[in-house]
Amino acid sequence: EGPGLGQPLSDEEIPFYARYVMPDGRGLPEGGGTAATGSAIYAEKCATCHGATGIEGPVMPPVGPNDIWAKPAGRYWPYATTLFDYIRRAMPLDAPKSLSDDEAYALAAFILAANGVIGEGDTMDAESLPKVEMPNRDNFLDVWAKQGATPW
Amino acid sequence: EGPGLGQPLSDEEIPFYARYVMPDGRGLPEGGGTAATGSAIYAEKCATCHGATGIEGPVMPPVGPNDIWAKPAGRYWPYATTLFDYIRRAMPLDAPKSLSDDEAYALAAFILAANGVIGEGDTMDAESLPKVEMPNRDNFLDVWAKQGATPW
Amino acid sequence: AGGGAALAGATMPRAARAQGAIPEWATVAGERARGYGMPAEAEAHVQRAILEPFADVAPQFSLSGTPHHRLRGTITPNGLHFEVHHGGRPNIDPERHRLMIHGLVERPLQFDLGALERYPMVTATHFLECSGNSLFNAIMPDPMQAGCDLLHGLLSNTEWTGIPMNVLLDEAGVKPEGRWLVATGGDGPSLARSIPVEKLMEDGMLALYQNGERIRPEQGYPMRLLLPGFEGNMNVKWLTSLWATDAPAHTKHESGEYTEILADGSSVKFTFAMGVKSVITHPSATMTMSGSGLYELSGIAWSGAGPIRKVEVSADGGASWAEAELQGPVLPRALTRFRLPWAWEGAPSLLMSRAEDATGAVQPTREAWKARYDASNFLHYNAIQAWQITANGEVQNVYA
Amino acid sequence: AGGGAALAGATMPRAARAQGAIPEWATVAGERARGYGMPAEAEAHVQRAILEPFADVAPQFSLSGTPHHRLRGTITPNGLHFEVHHGGRPNIDPERHRLMIHGLVERPLQFDLGALERYPMVTATHFLECSGNSLFNAIMPDPMQAGCDLLHGLLSNTEWTGIPMNVLLDEAGVKPEGRWLVATGGDGPSLARSIPVEKLMEDGMLALYQNGERIRPEQGYPMRLLLPGFEGNMNVKWLTSLWATDAPAHTKHESGEYTEILADGSSVKFTFAMGVKSVITHPSATMTMSGSGLYELSGIAWSGAGPIRKVEVSADGGASWAEAELQGPVLPRALTRFRLPWAWEGAPSLLMSRAEDATGAVQPTREAWKARYDASNFLHYNAIQAWQITANGEVQNVYA
Ligand code: HEC
Ligand code: HEC
Ligand SMILES: [Ca+2]
Ligand SMILES: [Ca+2]
Ligand SMILES: [Ca+2]
Ligand SMILES: [Ca+2]
Ligand SMILES: [Ca+2]
Ligand SMILES: [Ca+2]
Ligand SMILES: [Co+2]
Ligand SMILES: [Co+2]
Structure with missing residues (x-):
């Protein structure tokens, strides 16, 4: 139906953010990090926007919940993989994609630990991150699966 | 059907250009002028745009016709009254409405005389202007009268 | 969850960080929001094509064509709607502008913008076309090589919102002998056209909004006449007066500029509707x-x-x-x-x-x-x- | 034709020159034409209402509401279309931008703007609404006194023209197991949303034009995803990638920001269509x-x-x-x-x-x-x- 003008796309031409780490961990790179490492990076690169301990904000605090934000990323989100991917592609807001994979793992570990979802000493990596049992995981109704495009 | 918010409009509030001199002369004011008077005003206020004698242009020459403009105002237009009204409301382009009624009569006389439609010495005024027999007057088909909104 | 660095032999597929090039705009925060948007800088060439045939002496007489070869869809964005100016774009104070309806009416009336805001409105999408559109193809002995802006740009299409003209005319009460209304604009030359009352009553609109927002200065701000299907010049911009008369006034534009000479030397006048x-x-x-x-x-x-x-x-x-x-x-x-x-x-x-x-x-x-x-x-x-x-x-x- | 000044007693009605005041704009030549128009100066207050909730630290996160109380009709002019920015408005070079289609497809492909110009297009008028529109009424204990820009402005309506998504997806050949496509934008944070393949095939559009002209930077220049009826956030702006997957990725926005907590403490996700x-x-x-x-x-x-x-x-x-x-x-x-x-x-x-x-x-x-x-x-x-x-x-x- 079209003129067929798409050009072949090779794997090396695809930037990492054109994919997303999947909830089961597919797409996670090598490397890893812990809350301790993450804590230092957080203080340097994240605290101005999200608060000293991650619960103060002003921007959607990833630790909580509290009166500012009912959906803290490190507790409300169903999958921990999302934390890694989102931080790596998008944060910090003024320098997105500047973090290394290790840094992103460490920051995910810091946020998860601050929410009490993992232990302070737990390393987050390609194997452990998808295994994190997010407390809210089974608390979502999938409206698309249930009723398609009909508004809920 | 509407809220009826129109305000009464009194005659003194209506500027002259909200009406138009009609082909039969209704609306023509007092005063008058001749081609001789008009010629001097034309040279001063009109020639830069319409040409030294009115046939050179560049802007739609009112005297003609010629290769520049097939529809010279002083010959092609069906009614001489239009000349007076248009000049008075619109010309010169950079100072519209600056002419007196006498000046507008004189300029109409100048243009008509230059087209050979009236004599050089003829005075144009409320009485004479509507009586000018424009050479092209009966040469128009009124398409609205003939077929309404159907494109010709 | 467990252990140190990724273990060799884990069943989980491992991906090295993909290598595709990252454009610089994906590595920085973007610009802050702005109150009123404009096209991208890379699209700055998408402009109206302006012709000023008498640029030296009368640059206010101009034709500005919509660049249809650079547009898709059917709506013309307001910034690119064609303009034909006989005396330039006036700078009208909306607070002082008013619409007068007078002549052969029962009640001569005037309306300011505040009052008009209370009137019933309709919305309709219509093209406007200058009857001089495509003039080069009409008269040039050899076809001009130019874009659709110069060749066919005196044509645009927008969504108009305004007051049905019959509501306003009924309020003034046009007398049976009022067969025409001379519409006059608030521009320098006070452009005037005689309009049959039938057309005004049928679908004439006092247009106040174009593509949702107030009509722009070059389109008649704060109000214009809209006569769907009729040649552009009759859709008087900056409309300030409707004067009911028993006959057409044979204004300047309906006497010369917008009449057509036929092959036999005779002319047609009051050729209102645009053809297919x-x-x-x-x-x-x-x-x-x-x-x-x-x-x-x-x-x-x-x-x-x-x-x-x-x-x-x-x-x-x-x-x-x-x-x-x-x-x-x-x-x-x-x-x-x-x-x-x-x-x-x-x-x-x-x-x-x-x-x-x-x-x-x-x-x-x-x-x-x-x-x-x-x-x-x-x-x-x-x-x-x-x-x-x-x-x-x-x-x-x-x-x- | 005859004589001197008007004769007393002539049957012709004589009018003294009417005295109504003449506004200054009717006595001067107007402005010259311009290539791209803007609203009247007197309408400069008709702007998007910009909210930057984290102005001190993250002004690039903002909501800009269409001033519906100052608009009439149905079309939103491009300059006033609402914006919601999660990381600001990127400055994309259209020559270097490309759309990638990859993942569970037969033929991973990339398209630049030049190639896309040859594709079949469709035109359709659709609203976009942020699912956070009207948020103040939703959560504020007392009703906020503000205009429809702040109260309901994250909603606009324009005419979109672009390529039916099924044409592009068919060219790449989405595999049967490719049930979702993760759409990613070219902005700083690389905003991503998982879209069901059914929606893309049904009426998804790669939108290139808005109200006739190229989509503006704040709306996704040079291209965006359009999913008629679906919440604004899914209509990914600056679209650069569609990655076919077997399941939704649970991206950031579909995990938190655009899920809703219900009265019982549970949540709903993938709530795509906007309600009446x-x-x-x-x-x-x-x-x-x-x-x-x-x-x-x-x-x-x-x-x-x-x-x-x-x-x-x-x-x-x-x-x-x-x-x-x-x-x-x-x-x-x-x-x-x-x-x-x-x-x-x-x-x-x-x-x-x-x-x-x-x-x-x-x-x-x-x-x-x-x-x-x-x-x-x-x-x-x-x-x-x-x-x-x-x-x-x-x-x-x-x-x-
Ligand atoms: C200059 C401001 C700024 C800095 C610095 C910053 N962020 Fe953010 N962050 C934001 C904004 C704004 C958002 C919301 C973006 C959105 O809604 O799409 C956000 C969102 C997030 C979220 C998702 C919150 C949610 O509930 O949706 C996480 C997690 C996050 N940031 C982590 C980080 C980390 C980790 C760092 C440091 C590496 C960081 N941020 C640095 C501004 C910032
Ligand atoms: C600065 C330029 C300029 C000057 C000076 C000027 N005109 Fe004009 N004139 C124009 C333009 C431009 C038009 C065409 C306007 C239009 O098409 O609506 C025009 C149109 C006319 C027409 C109608 C021509 C036609 O065929 O439609 C007449 C008659 C006329 N002018 C007479 C005059 C007279 C008399 C003066 C001097 C008092 C004058 N003009 C001074 C620019 C000028
Ligand atoms: Ca649970
Ligand atoms: Ca004859
Ligand atoms: Ca007022
Ligand atoms: Ca009604
Ligand atoms: Ca190219
Ligand atoms: Ca087709
Ligand atoms: Co015509
Ligand atoms: Co939703």
Whole structure:
């Protein structure tokens, strides 16, 4: 139906953010990090926007919940993989994609630990991150699966 | 059907250009002028745009016709009254409405005389202007009268 | 969850960080929001094509054509709506502007903007076309090589919102002998046109909004007359007066500039409605084909007499025709986009489009159109547009 | 023709030159034409209302609302289309931008703008609404007194032109196991959303043009995803990648920001389509009535599920309802303007509008809407808007 003008796309031409780490961990790179490492990076690169301990904000605090934000990323989100991917592609807001994979793992570990979802000493990596049992995981109704495009 | 918010409009509030001199002369004011008077005003206020004698242009020459403009105002237009009204409301382009009624009569006389439609010495005024027999007057088909909104 | 670095032999697929190049704009925070947007800088060339035929002495007399070859869809954005100015764009104070209705009426009335805001409104999408649109094709002995901005740009299509004229005229009470209304604008030359009362009562609109926002200065701010299907000049901008009369005033524009001389030397006047017409905009003159293969021919069709019924397209200079798809909704007196897939073989081709409206009217050939009129006439040109595609893909304006 | 000055006693009526005041703009030549127009200076206040909730640290996160109380009609002009930015407006080089289609496809492909220009296109008018639109009414304990820009402005309606997504996906050949496509934008944060393949194949569009011209930077220049009826965030701007997967990725936005917590503490995810909704824009909060008498109530209605079937209006707080007139053409998933004449007696009145869409869905009351959700939720708010008119004509936002 079209003129067929798409050009072949090779794997090396695809930037990492054109994919997303999947909830089961597919797409996670090598490397890893812990809350301790993450804590230092957080203080340097994240605290101005999200608060000293991650619960103060002003921007959607990833630790909580509290009166500012009912959906803290490190507790409300169903999958921990999302934390890694989102931080790596998008944060910090003024320098997105500047973090290394290790840094992103460490920051995910810091946020998860601050929410009490993992232990302070737990390393987050390609194997452990998808295994994190997010407390809210089974608390979502999938409206698309249930009723398609009909508004809920 | 509407809220009826129109305000009464009194005659003194209506500027002259909200009406138009009609082909039969209704609306023509007092005063008058001749081609001789008009010629001097034309040279001063009109020639830069319409040409030294009115046939050179560049802007739609009112005297003609010629290769520049097939529809010279002083010959092609069906009614001489239009000349007076248009000049008075619109010309010169950079100072519209600056002419007196006498000046507008004189300029109409100048243009008509230059087209050979009236004599050089003829005075144009409320009485004479509507009586000018424009050479092209009966040469128009009124398409609205003939077929309404159907494109010709 | 557990342990140190990723373990060798884990069943989980491991990905090295993908290597595709990251453009710089994906590595920085973007710009802050702005109150009123503008097109991208890279699109700064998408402008109206301005012609000032008397630039030295009267630059305020100008024609500014919509660049249809750079647009898709049917709506013209307000910033690119064509302009024809007889005395420039006036700078009107909306607080002091008023609309007067007087003459052969029971109650001479005036309306300011505040009052008009309370009136019932309607919304309708309509094209406006200057009756001088496509003038170069009408009169130039050899076809000019230019884009659709210069060739056919005195045509645009927007969504208008305003007050049905019959509501305002009924309030003033036009007397039975008031058969015409002379509409006057608030511009320097006080442009005036005589309008039949029937048209005003049927679908005339006092337009206040265009594509949702207040009409812009070059389109008549704060208000203009809209007469769907009628030649652009009658849709008086900056409307300030409607004067009811028993006969047309034969104003300047209806005496000379907007009358047409016919082949026999006689003229037609009060030629109000625009004829049926169409233009292929993609591809069109000044463009170059990007190699052989499948294209989508795309263009616009319109008629002052009602909705478009059909558009046919030929790629062989009129020997054979195929019916194009019309993009719905097909609205009366509005631009309708048509499209047709077409494989260019890389050989010379002669593209044409031929529109038919709901009254059955069909576009004439250029030859047939020229035969009706004096050689000097450039108004109401609605002949079939032909584009020649050369063997090396250049698209040229041709008479055929 | 004859004689000197006008003769006394001539039968011709004689008029002294009329005396009405002549505004200065009618006595000078106007401005020259310009290539791209802008609204009148007197309308400079008609802007998007910009909210930067984290202005001190992250001004690039912002919400900019369309000023619907200053607009009429149904089309939103491009300059006033709402924006929601999660990381600012990127400055993309259109020559280097490309759209990638990869993942579970037969042929991973990339398209640049030049290639896309050859593809078949469609044109359709659709609203976009942020699922956070009307958030203040959703969560504020007391109704905020603000205009429809702040209250309901994360909603706009334009004519989109672009390539049907199924044409591009078919070229790449999505595999049967490719049930979702993760759409990613070219902005700094690389915003990503998982889209069901069914929606993309049904009516998804790669939008390139908006109201005829190239999409503007804040709307996704040079291209965006359009998913008619789906929440704004999914209509990924600056679209650069569609990655076919077997399951949704649970991206950041579909994990937190655009999920809703219900009254029982559980949440709903993948709540895509926007519900039926309406707002009276004239009059609306921040306005003052200009005296008693006839008005035309005017507003907008829309639904993500299809065309609007009916809008009812009440002036007595819901005790009685009258059906408003719908401005045609009533298009699916597009704003529909409704209007109803109404005489304001000068007494306190409570105005409401209630829309019903073609599926039979009707707007809930605020109370019913609130009862479904956790107190913190401000997404997918589509309750009936009530405007209180006080005895002295002030129009106020109220919960009723
Ligand atoms: C200059 C401001 C700024 C800085 C610095 C910053 N962020 Fe953010 N962050 C934001 C904004 C704004 C958002 C919301 C973006 C959105 O809604 O799409 C956000 C969102 C997030 C979220 C998702 C919150 C949610 O509930 O949706 C996480 C997690 C996050 N940031 C982590 C980080 C980390 C980790 C860092 C440091 C490496 C960081 N941020 C640095 C501004 C910032
Ligand atoms: C600065 C330029 C300029 C000057 C000076 C000027 N004009 Fe004009 N004139 C124009 C323009 C431009 C038009 C065409 C306006 C239009 O098309 O509506 C015009 C149109 C006319 C026409 C109608 C021509 C036609 O065929 O439609 C007449 C008659 C005329 N002018 C007379 C005059 C007279 C008399 C004066 C001097 C008092 C004058 N003009 C001074 C620019 C000028
Ligand atoms: Ca649970
Ligand atoms: Ca004759
Ligand atoms: Ca006022
Ligand atoms: Ca009505
Ligand atoms: Ca290129
Ligand atoms: Ca097609
Ligand atoms: Co005409
Ligand atoms: Co949702």
